[in-house]
Amino acid sequence: MIRVEFLANDLGPAAAVDAEPGDALVDVSDACRAPVSFSCRSASCGTCLVEVLEGAALLEPPSSDESDVLDVFDAPPSQRLACSARLVARGEGLVRLRWAGSDE
Numbered sequence: 001m002i003r004v005e006f007l008a009n010d011l012g013p014a015a016a017v018d019a020e021p022g023d024a025l026v027d028v029s030d031a032c033r034a035p036v037s038f039s040c041r042s043a044s045c046g047t048c049l050v051e052v053l054e055g056a057a058l059l060e061p062p063s064s065d066e067s068d069v070l071d072v073f074d075a076p077p078s079q080r081l082a083c084s085a086r087l088v089a090r091g092e093g094l095v096r097l098r099w100a101g102s103d104e
């Protein structure tokens, strides 16, 4: 099991859920009503950029589509797209995320 936590921000309170390895982060986000804004949900708009504060190794490497968008936004390696990232197929631990679009 992988615990996924989202910090509170101006979109809403903190949220957390116990996810299964291999789960798509977008499904995890929806399951716990994470305070993350989504628009396209298909790796093109960058709205869902999140900062990975802990547990980056528990996320699969970005796909080429995700990498292309991260490059467009000149995102540092610590940032991922919540609509595109996926938890690793095997592992357990904690992933802590903060929506990058928040001022908090």
Ligand code: FES
Pocket (backbone or CB within 6 Å): 037, 038, 039, 040, 041, 042, 043, 044, 045, 046, 047, 048, 049, 069, 081, 082, 083, 084
């Ligand atoms: S919601 Fe558009 S890139 Fe993730």
